[in-house]
Amino acid sequence: MRKIVGIAASSGRVAGRCFRVGSRSPSGESAIDPQPGAIQEDLEVQRFSGARLLVKERLSSHLDESPIFAAHLEILDDISHRVIARIKQGPMDALAAVEETVKEICSLFDGIADDYLRSRSDDIVDVGRQLRFALTSNQENPFSPMEENSILITDNLLVSDTLLIDRQKLAGIALREGSKSSHIAILSRDQGIPLVLGLGGSIDAIPDNEMVIIDGDSGEVFIDPEEEMLADLTVRRGEVEVDREPAITRDGTRVEVLANAGSLEEVKEAIARGADGIGLLRTEFIFMRGSDFPDEEQQHAIYLACARACNGKSITLRTLDIGADKQLPYSTIVAGENPLLGIRGIRHSLLYPAIFKIQLRAILRASMVGNLRVMFPMISSIEEYTSAASLLEECKAELRSEGLPFDEKLQAGMMVETPASVILADDFARAVAFFSIGTNDLTQYILAVDRNNPYSEKACDHLHGAILKSLSMVVSASRTHGIDVSVCGEMASDPLATVPLLECGVRKFSVSARRVASIKEQIRRQEI
DSSP, X not given: OEEEEOEEEEOOEEEEEEEEOOOOOGGGSOOOOOOSSOOOHHHHHHHHHHHHHHHHHHHHTTTTTOHHHHHHHHHHHHHXXXXXXXXXXXXXXXXXXXXXXXXXHHHHHHTOOOHHHHHTHXXXXXXXXXHHHHHHTOOOOTTTTXXXXXXXXXXXXXXXXXXTSOTTTEEEEEESSOOTTSHHHHHHHHHTOOEEEOOGGGGGGSOTTOEEEEETTTTEEEESOOHHHHHXXXXXXXXXXXXXXXXXXXXXXXXXXXXXXXXXXXXXXXXHTTOSSEEEEETHHHHTSSSSOOOHHXXXXXXXXXXXXXXXXXXXXXXXXXXXXXXXXXXXXXXXSOGGGSSBTHHHHHHSHHHHHHHHHHHHHHGGGSOEEEEESSOOSHHHHHHHHHHHHHXXXXXXXXXXXXOTTOOXXXXXXXXXXXXXXXXXXXXXXXXXXXXXXXXXXHHTOOTTSTTHHHHSOTTSHHHHHHHHHHHHHHHHTTOEEEEOSHHHHOGGXXXXXXXXXXXXXXXEGGGHHHHHHHHHTOOO
């Protein structure tokens, strides 16, 4: 057995046979010569517009899977304007115009020292390649020979590659290159695919079709592992995949393990895996499906289906959390110099109350199931919370006057994810029904480190003393005023954080669906 080490990018430990694919970067593909003869500008613009439409339809069909596809739609629009201008200026063949445009935009990233920003050029390349394939009618799928339980080995992956991969056959991914802040890493974490990247030249030591184990928590890849390792891994995977028993510590303390979800399908998966409920339903997926804001009936139907899928277990809906840093394809918000500090979360909702009230009415009507709660994101002041709560009361009054039923006892809470909400936790606890601590944003704001920057891999540490002290303050305030508190950020899914969270007094974890069983198992080993 041999071991090589890369960068841990998406948690999970899996075994499978190596399935190797060559470089998928268009930079390594030979250019296709333009059509001979005089170039007809109108014909080339028409040809490009058809390709653009195909790519747009394809990306739009995956909007509910990840916000990344919405970002790609924005990139598609930007590239398209440039390509059409280049065709007309040339005149130039549509394919050549795409290649030249992508090359030009990517060159702007080459001189940037920030790895995170430079890695965004992958998204430009990705959208450019999709346009290229659409223009050439290329139906290539190098992943089609993949067999069951495969570990994909390649230099790098683009997001569009994942649309060609049969997820039922994919066990995990190991890459020569890549960054934890890349979109393929983010997508892997969202979809629960174990990923190790940054293996460099050591990846060449993995023979084709060899049995390997990859550990997305440690960054290790084991080549030709011993039978005992494989047997132990198989047993542990079988034991923890579904766990419907309660999580009780060794000294008898009951801890709830709920799940985070971003779609009806994820709600169903979490409940099937044994989650005690849904601690965070991200409602953005509903808004990313169409070409405009969804109406009340559309939202009501989905919220109702999600609540019923929980089979009586609680479900907490977070109202729309978009902003300059997380855009919708049909609604652009000016980013400003730092979108993370601009219009986002509750600020956006209060700025557009008509849109906000449609969502609140839909949530209220779905609350008739009886297990639903609502919470507001990115609250930083008492005034923000009371303004949101007032709009909720307005919606209740409207529904009463219209004779539409809802749960009069619906609980409204807030996300704790800003330093201000920690400092004012005692004041907030007097006004809200519950807290949900979002450790992803809370960590980056308290430590003043962008969690998407490669530097953050060490600096943006949710086990930092300042974060643990903040959690203790929020839990203490919740206990003083007798309200519920949970942790729903990535910290809750981190097995290394289980003990610190328990020591801070946290008794509700909301984790990714695939981590429900393993976190339950981790909790049972502890004594508080």
